[in-house]
Amino acid sequence: MTRELVLGNGAIARGIIESGAAVATAYPGTPSTEILEEVVRFKKAEALDIYTEWSVNEKVAFDVALAASIRGHRSATAMKMVGLNVASDSLLSAAYLGVKGGMVVVPCDDPGPYSSQTEQDSRLFSIFAKIPALDPSTPREARDMVGYAFELSERHELPVIVRATTRICHARQPIDLRPPIAPRTPQRFKKDPHRWAATPRHRLTLHGLLNEKLARICEEFEAETPWTKVLDEGASSRVGIIASGAVCAVVRDLLEELGLKVPTLKLGTVYPLPRRRVTGFVERFEEILVLEEPDAAIEYQIPDRHKVRGRLDGTVPPQGELLPNVVRDVLGKVMPGVESPPPALSIERVVEPPRLCPGCGHRPAFYAMRKALPRAIYPGDIGCYTLGTNTRAVDTCIAMGASVTVASGFYHAMKREGVEKIEIVATIGDSTFFHAGIPALLNARVTDARFVLLILDNDIVAMTGFQPTPASGRQADGREVPSTTIRQVVEGLGIDFIEEIDPYEIDDLIQLIKRGHEHTRRSDGGVAVIIARRPCVLRSTPGRTVPAEVVPDNCDGCQICLKLFGCPSLHWNAETEKVEIERRTCVECGICIAVCPNEAIVKAEDLQP
Amino acid sequence: MRLVLAGRGGQGIVFATRVLAEAAMSLGQDIICAENHGMAQRGGSILSYVKLGDYASPLIRIGTADLAICLDARELAAGLLYVKRGATCIVNGVRELLPADHLAAAEAADITIDPVDANGISARLGHPRGANLIVLGRAARTVEGFPGLEAFQHAVRVISAPGTEDKNLEALASA
Numbered sequence: 001m002t003r004e005l006v007l008g009n010g011a012i013a014r015g016i017i018e019s020g021a022a023v024a025t026a027y028p029g030t031p032s033t034e035i036l037e038e039v040v041r042f043k044k045a046e047a048l049d050i051y052t053e054w055s056v057n058e059k060v061a062f063d064v065a066l067a068a069s070i071r072g073h074r075s076a077t078a079m080k081m082v083g084l085n086v087a088s089d090s091l092l093s094a095a096y097l098g099v100k101g102g103m104v105v106v107p108c109d110d111p112g113p114y115s116s117q118t119e120q121d122s123r124l125f126s127i128f129a130k131i132p133a134l135d136p137s138t139p140r141e142a143r144d145m146v147g148y149a150f151e152l153s154e155r156h157e158l159p160v161i162v163r164a165t166t167r168i169c170h171a172r173q174p175i176d177l178r179p180p181i182a183p184r185t186p187q188r189f190k191k192d193p194h195r196w197a198a199t200p201r202h203r204l205t206l207h208g209l210l211n212e213k214l215a216r217i218c219e220e221f222e223a224e225t226p227w228t229k230v231l232d233e234g235a236s237s238r239v240g241i242i243a244s245g246a247v248c249a250v251v252r253d254l255l256e257e258l259g260l261k262v263p264t265l266k267l268g269t270v271y272p273l274p275r276r277r278v279t280g281f282v283e284r285f286e287e288i289l290v291l292e293e294p295d296a297a298i299e300y301q302i303p304d305r306h307k308v309r310g311r312l313d314g315t316v317p318p319q320g321e322l323l324p325n326v327v328r329d330v331l332g333k334v335m336p337g338v339e340s341p342p343p344a345l346s347i348e349r350v351v352e353p354p355r356l357c358p359g360c361g362h363r364p365a366f367y368a369m370r371k372a373l374p375r376a377i378y379p380g381d382i383g384c385y386t387l388g389t390n391t392r393a394v395d396t397c398i399a400m401g402a403s404v405t406v407a408s409g410f411y412h413a414m415k416r417e418g419v420e421k422i423e424i425v426a427t428i429g430d431s432t433f434f435h436a437g438i439p440a441l442l443n444a445r446v447t448d449a450r451f452v453l454l455i456l457d458n459d460i461v462a463m464t465g466f467q468p469t470p471a472s473g474r475q476a477d478g479r480e481v482p483s484t485t486i487r488q489v490v491e492g493l494g495i496d497f498i499e500e501i502d503p504y505e506i507d508d509l510i511q512l513i514k515r516g517h518e519h520t521r522r523s524d525g526g527v528a529v530i531i532a533r534r535p536c537v538l539r540s541t542p543g544r545t546v547p548a549e550v551v552p553d554n555c556d557g558c559q560i561c562l563k564l565f566g567c568p569s570l571h572w573n574a575e576t577e578k579v580e581i582e583r584r585t586c587v588e589c590g591i592c593i594a595v596c597p598n599e600a601i602v603k604a605e606d607l608q609p
Numbered sequence: 610m611r612l613v614l615a616g617r618g619g620q621g622i623v624f625a626t627r628v629l630a631e632a633a634m635s636l637g638q639d640i641i642c643a644e645n646h647g648m649a650q651r652g653g654s655i656l657s658y659v660k661l662g663d664y665a666s667p668l669i670r671i672g673t674a675d676l677a678i679c680l681d682a683r684e685l686a687a688g689l690l691y692v693k694r695g696a697t698c699i700v701n702g703v704r705e706l707l708p709a710d711h712l713a714a715a716e717a718a719d720i721t722i723d724p725v726d727a728n729g730i731s732a733r734l735g736h737p738r739g740a741n742l743i744v745l746g747r748a749a750r751t752v753e754g755f756p757g758l759e760a761f762q763h764a765v766r767v768i769s770a771p772g773t774e775d776k777n778l779e780a781l782a783s784a
Binding site: 003005114137138139167170171172173174246248249250252253254257323324325328341343344345346347348349350351352353354355357568584 | 617618626627630631634639640641642643644645652653654660664665666667668669670671672673683686687689690692693694710711714715717718720737
């Protein structure tokens with residue numbers, strides 16, 4: 001047995017491969033991305049026969065894994081929590097059909113949120129979908145729970161959710177690696193239309209069977225396990241704590257630090273709630289504090305809440321991550337004498353927001369868009385380029401693919417209002433376009449919506465750490481696969497204005513956007529699609545070296561370069577009231593030269609005597 | 610021991626956290642740490658938490674860390690915010706250039722600020738990305754209860770990218 005320091009996502013991956021899974025699928029999204037990457041790493045290191053894929057989106061990932069389980073294999077699929085929304089159409093149906101081989105679904109929630117649109121709680125989704133949910137509190141526990149989840153899933157022929165959160169996914173801990181068990185054999189698909197292709201009449205029967213399965217699972221969850229048990233059972237206290245997930249670990253460390261013993265029901269099996277165990281625990285205390293993230297899945301399920309304190313009654317803040325200082329304040333509310341001490345020193349921490357990298361191709365694309373059509377509405381999308389908000393190049397950000405649909409919606413609403421000059425430029429990244437932009441663009445085409453769509457193609461899923469896109473021609477494990485280009489897709493949708501350009505050619509891009517806009521105004525026109533192609537600068541050099549210099553005498557401090565362009569390598573010197581270039585981070589792409597209206601940023605070579 | 614590492618995206622804070630964790634693990638210590646990924650990269654403020662010993666959660670409460678390691682002088686406030694009275698805060702920077710109010714606040718709270726000019730040293734070594742290891746090396750040599758230099762050298766050998774090991778070892782031992 002080897003001990004290895006692994007990321008929480010690696011621990012989840014370890015649970016998947018140690019359980020003999022035959023198929024693992026995912027779509028990248030923080031904080032879940034490394035799960036599939038770690039599956040691939042273990043697969044290569046131990047020469048395991050497991051099929052892995054980066055799917056086009058989370059619903060596709062879910063379906064591919066589900067089919068493998070229907071055939072009798074063990075399968076797993078991972079996603080960030082908003083990906084579960086995308087997969088939910090199949091998820092809810094799969095609860096009725098069930099599975100044959102164990103199927104584990106790992107949605108990763110993001111209390112905070114640090115890198116997401118919502119603080120939604122996938123455990124609430126599991127209640128809605130009638131799918132059991134397990135909630136690990138540490139990476140080690142996550143690995144063990146994944147193993148248990150496969151057995152549970154197989155025993156009851158039902159997919160099982162192992163819900164992780166950012167503090168599990170991106171924690172790191174030594175783990176003793178166990179050898180993978182052999183995959184299940186034999187597998188076959190036994191045709192059974194009443195189950196696998198059930199009509200509404202049979203669905204009623206399946207719903208009844210699902211309810212019976214859940215009742216049996218609920219009974220199973222009543223048992224004491226390493227992840228569902230009372231800690232500090234014998235301690236005398238008027239308050240009892242019920243906790244699950246990462247915050248369970250937080251409160252255990254905090255009580256230890258404070259030298260307090262408070263009976264704590266650690267609850268790793270959140271849905272269906274082991275009701276006898278929970279109500280029995282509640283009855284023993286005058287007050288119960290429920291600590292869970294990001295919402296109130298346990299609290300909602302407790303039948304009698306008159307002495308329960310938590311997210312719902314406001315004792316625990318109803319939103320946000322339960323960091324140790326938050327939990328300490330909450331403990332102070334329910335346990336007199338546990339007041340928070342003043343901090344060691346009062347000092348304000350200024351948190352620097354992330355920005356697009358120096359040399360990033362998205363920046364000149366955004367700049368050109370604003371130069372070409374400064375009064376337009378700019379619907380944006382999900383990815384690195386959401387950071388276009390920094391330079392006001394993103395006006396809306398809703399969900400994957402929504403740049404295209406929001407652009408259509410704005411157009412139709414404005415046309416109905418009789419707006420004379422409709423100016424809309426939407427931006428979407430390459431992977432996001434494949435994920436959810438395709439039906440959106442088809443809809444725009446066949447409803448005759450008119451806008452410019454700028455597809456920011458950096459040839460990779462950059463935000464989450466360089467996963468391949470459908471245009472890359474390779475898969476998660478590096479194997480070569482057929483590819484489809486964005487152009488092929490856009491042409492196939494019937495779009496008649498398609499241009500490709502390198503966004504570094506900033507003047508040409510400005511003209512092209514204007515030309516695209518004219519196309520949207522013509523009676524025989526339509527959506528204009530411009531594919532701005534430039535590989536991610538973190539993966540390849542700018543391909544040219546154009547050192548720039550600031551001529552201080554020419555800089556009048558207008559800050560247009562900072563506000564409209566916003567490169568992190570351009571700095572404002574408050575003393576001289578002029579802009580400077582930070583050499584340490586500058587990649588010498590030379591784009592900023594075109595941006596300065598006063599010719600204060602020039603090619604260094606032009607300054608040579 | 611509880612410590613925070615503060616820095617900016619792109620400065621190798623995740624790598625530094627891994628090196629520290631591997632170093633502790635090689636000494637048989639248990640460890641749990643937490644990192645920022647995703648949106649927090651791209652030059653934004655980043656904080657890593659590390660706990661050495663028997664802990665369940667990687668998270669650390671403000672004002673309770675035993676040590677702060679700031680890979681960027683602009684993140685000194687983050688480090689100071691997390692440490693307790695009497696703790697040490699090692700910072701990549703030059704004392705004269707650190708904000709006077711931060712220095713005064715630290716002194717009033719009995720917090721020792723230990724500046725290391727890791728940017729300057731890494732430039733001299735011709736290893737611009739080695740600043741993180743220079744600061745870690747300082748902690749390894751000066752902080753009681755912290756894994757020693759040998760453990761860090763072992764960790765660097767284990768996880769350095771091909772071709773960077775010698776430079777990384779040099780950075781580790783340079784301050």
